[in-house]
Amino acid sequence: MNDNASLTSHSPIASDGDGFLLHDEDRAAILEERDHYEQPQAACIEALKIVQRRHGWVPDGAIPAIAEVLGVGPASVEGVATFYSLIFRQPVGRHVILICDSSSCFLTGFDELREAITAELGIEFGQTTPDGRFTLLPVCCLGACDRGPAMMIGDDTFGPVPPDAVAELLKEYS
Amino acid sequence: MTSSPASLRYHSQLRQSAAERLAETHPLTWRLREDGALIGLEEYVEKEGYAAVKKVLGKQSGQDVIGTMKEANVRGRGGAGFSAGVKWSLTMQGGDLARGYIVCNADEMEPGTFKDRLLLEQQPHLLIEGMILGGYANNSCYGYIFLRGEYIEAARAVSRAIGEARAAGWLGKNIAGSGFDFDIALHTGAGRYICGEETALINSLEGKRANPRNKPPFPGQSGAWGKPTVVNNVETLCNVPAVMQHGAKWYQGLSGGLSDDGGTKLYGVSGRVNRTGLWELPIGTSAAELMDRAGGVRDGRALKTWLPGGGSTGFLLPEHLELALDFDTIGQYGSRLGTGLLTVVTEDQSVVSLVRNLEAFFARESCGWCTPCRDGLPWTLKILQSLERGEGEQGDIELLESLATDLGPGRTFCAHAPGAAMPLESSIRHFRHEFEAGITHRRHAAHADPIPVGEV
Ligand SMILES: Cc1cc2nc3c(=O)[nH]c(=O)nc-3n(C[C@H](O)[C@H](O)[C@H](O)COP(=O)(O)O)c2cc1C
Ligand code: SF4
Numbered sequence: 001m002n003d004n005a006s007l008t009s010h011s012p013i014a015s016d017g018d019g020f021l022l023h024d025e026d027r028a029a030i031l032e033e034r035d036h037y038e039q040p041q042a043a044c045i046e047a048l049k050i051v052q053r054r055h056g057w058v059p060d061g062a063i064p065a066i067a068e069v070l071g072v073g074p075a076s077v078e079g080v081a082t083f084y085s086l087i088f089r090q091p092v093g094r095h096v097i098l099i100c101d102s103s104s105c106f107l108t109g110f111d112e113l114r115e116a117i118t119a120e121l122g123i124e125f126g127q128t129t130p131d132g133r134f135t136l137l138p139v140c141c142l143g144a145c146d147r148g149p150a151m152m153i154g155d156d157t158f159g160p161v162p163p164d165a166v167a168e169l170l171k172e173y174s
Numbered sequence: 175m176t177s178s179p180a181s182l183r184y185h186s187q188l189r190q191s192a193a194e195r196l197a198e199t200h201p202l203t204w205r206l207r208e209d210g211a212l213i214g215l216e217e218y219v220e221k222e223g224y225a226a227v228k229k230v231l232g233k234q235s236g237q238d239v240i241g242t243m244k245e246a247n248v249r250g251r252g253g254a255g256f257s258a259g260v261k262w263s264l265t266m267q268g269g270d271l272a273r274g275y276i277v278c279n280a281d282e283m284e285p286g287t288f289k290d291r292l293l294l295e296q297q298p299h300l301l302i303e304g305m306i307l308g309g310y311a312n313n314s315c316y317g318y319i320f321l322r323g324e325y326i327e328a329a330r331a332v333s334r335a336i337g338e339a340r341a342a343g344w345l346g347k348n349i350a351g352s353g354f355d356f357d358i359a360l361h362t363g364a365g366r367y368i369c370g371e372e373t374a375l376i377n378s379l380e381g382k383r384a385n386p387r388n389k390p391p392f393p394g395q396s397g398a399w400g401k402p403t404v405v406n407n408v409e410t411l412c413n414v415p416a417v418m419q420h421g422a423k424w425y426q427g428l429s430g431g432l433s434d435d436g437g438t439k440l441y442g443v444s445g446r447v448n449r450t451g452l453w454e455l456p457i458g459t460s461a462a463e464l465m466d467r468a469g470g471v472r473d474g475r476a477l478k479t480w481l482p483g484g485g486s487t488g489f490l491l492p493e494h495l496e497l498a499l500d501f502d503t504i505g506q507y508g509s510r511l512g513t514g515l516l517t518v519v520t521e522d523q524s525v526v527s528l529v530r531n532l533e534a535f536f537a538r539e540s541c542g543w544c545t546p547c548r549d550g551l552p553w554t555l556k557i558l559q560s561l562e563r564g565e566g567e568q569g570d571i572e573l574l575e576s577l578a579t580d581l582g583p584g585r586t587f588c589a590h591a592p593g594a595a596m597p598l599e600s601s602i603r604h605f606r607h608e609f610e611a612g613i614t615h616r617r618h619a620a621h622a623d624p625i626p627v628g629e630v
């Protein structure tokens with residue numbers, strides 16, 4: 001099992017979403033989460049994150065599977081899955097890049113950083129590189145404003161990231 | 175020169191030497207190490223950690239704790255400044271009422287805010303101790319730390335600290351032999367700024383979409399799973415141990431006459447200054463002092479304007495730098511203290527562009543429940559984008575003003591929309607000429623020829 005603090009990092013084997021099967025370890029982890037709360041629905045977000053840590057995203061088949069484990073309706077799981085910005089409902093790259101687009105970073109070079117990354121990778125926000133290596137997304141203030149412009153790659157936070165350091169930095173993530 | 179990837183890694187950092195930070199004057203940060211490493215249980219206990227829990231549990235009543243907190247007047251550090259003691263006194267308890275919950279709001283996503291991260295990553299035991307005391311006062315059976323999903327290092331630090339505290343008997347049954355049972359779980363989020371609004375946070379904790387709830391009932395009456403629930407910010411809760419250890423009078427005295435409020439504040443500065451960072455200073459310290467510590471504006475530029483406490487506070491001018499940074503003072507100048515972390519804007523930076531950036535944030539992060547917020551914010555954004563490109567039309571500024579009124583207090587279920595209105599209204603009030611330039615600017619080839627930053 002991956003580090004359970006992890007946000008967008010996931011196992012290298014990404015699923016295509018067909019014939020979804022909930023992994024036994026994940027089922028156990030979801031059941032354990034459930035016990036932290038008064039009602040099972042509360043474990044829903046963590047359950048989605050557990051699935052995402054394994055598959056990289058939340059395939060459609062995961063929704064009824066999670067609903068079944070928690071004993072709640074699939075519609076309520078789906079409603080939650082589509083609300084939160086860091087639950088991915090389509091495949092993402094091996095590494096998700098989150099660039100802070102909030103005010104302090106805007107004032108300290110967000111535009112230049114975004115341009116350097118889009119130029120380096122040839123993708124815009126919301127897209128994944130054709131080789132499946134990176135997905136690029138904007139994110140709310142990362143709480144790293146004293147070192148803007150800030151960004152995350154997988155679970156790692158960086159800042160300030162000068163545009164000319166982008167190529168070197170991305171090399172670390174294969 | 176290119177920097178190596180390792181040197182680009184972000185580490186939360188306090189800008190004060192250990193010599194400056196004393197237990198008597200810096201209740202939030204005196205234990206923090208110069209190297210910024212995590213304070214584990216052993217070190218925390220060596221440095222008077224859990225002393226307040228030992229002093230209070232089983233020896234004072236919950237109502238005594240609330241009384242001390244009321245007298246200390248610890249004002250909510252999440253941004254609204256509501257007295258924690260007063261909030262706690264409104265939590266329903268007693269009779270045959272079931273015990274409720276205490277929830278720490280560690281969702282920190284307010285643009286320009288990076289203070290709770292420091293406390294979470296480097297001193298999670300202080301928060302846990304504050305939550306035990308808060309749980310005791312509010313008769314909570316359980317605590318949750320609602321942490322934004324992106325704070326990976328904080329999640330690791332907090333999980334480790336909860337485990338250590340449990341193993342040492344600071345969490346669990348019969349804490350320190352007092353008969354008080356209480357435990358804490360970490361709940362990590364999955365994005366969305368609105369989760370930080372306290373009733374949206376409760377919905378999110380319950381595994382639902384993070385729409386705020388209608389109030390009343392307030393969380394203290396009916397919160398998580400219908401039980402009385404207290405929601406407090408990380409920094410607020412981190413003040414509790416020292417208040418209980420040293421008393422309300424001591425806490426009041428910390429501000430040294432700079433403010434009617436007591437205690438210290440984790441202040442910060444971001445934007446183009448020489449030394450961005452965080453400092454624990456008496457509440458009521460002036461922005462001028464902070465700017466001084468931040469080494470002034472970078473590159474020899476002049477200061478144009480500043481936000482006192484995040485994206486949902488109002489713009490202030492250089493002439494306001496001498497004001498005391500406390501809730502009541504800043505509230506008198508068309509702004510709010512908010513989180514107390516300054517965002518600095520220099521003379522060459524466009525206010526219209528910055529407000530466009532802020533309103534894009536608020537529009538994207540609206541939960542969509544109330545019409546002024548769901549529809550008014552995208553409309554606001556569109557107008558700002560056209561002004562930014564020099565494509566504004568006569569009447570646009572008046573329209574923005576009326577949108578700011580419609581977004582204002584009392585018209586929506588939560589304070590997200592009023593938070594969006596404040597920078598909008600205040601920027602037009604102070605910098606109307608920059609908005610006007612977006613209408614009168616030459617109009618040819620506007621898309622290919624945006625108004626350069628600083629020209630408007
Ligand atoms: C849109 C919105 C976002 C908020 N985000 C946060 C947040 O991230 N952290 C926080 O402590 N308070 C946040 N608040 C304030 C909370 O609603 C609440 O007032 C606070 O958690 C109470 O704690 P305090 O009294 O200790 O400040 C937010 C409010 C709104 C309207
Ligand atoms: S003001 Fe905005 S964010 Fe708040 S409840 Fe209404 S629509 Fe949702």
Ligand code: FES
Pocket residue numbers: 100101102103104105106140141142143144145146148150285286287
């Ligand atoms: S504004 Fe980018 S990290 Fe805060």
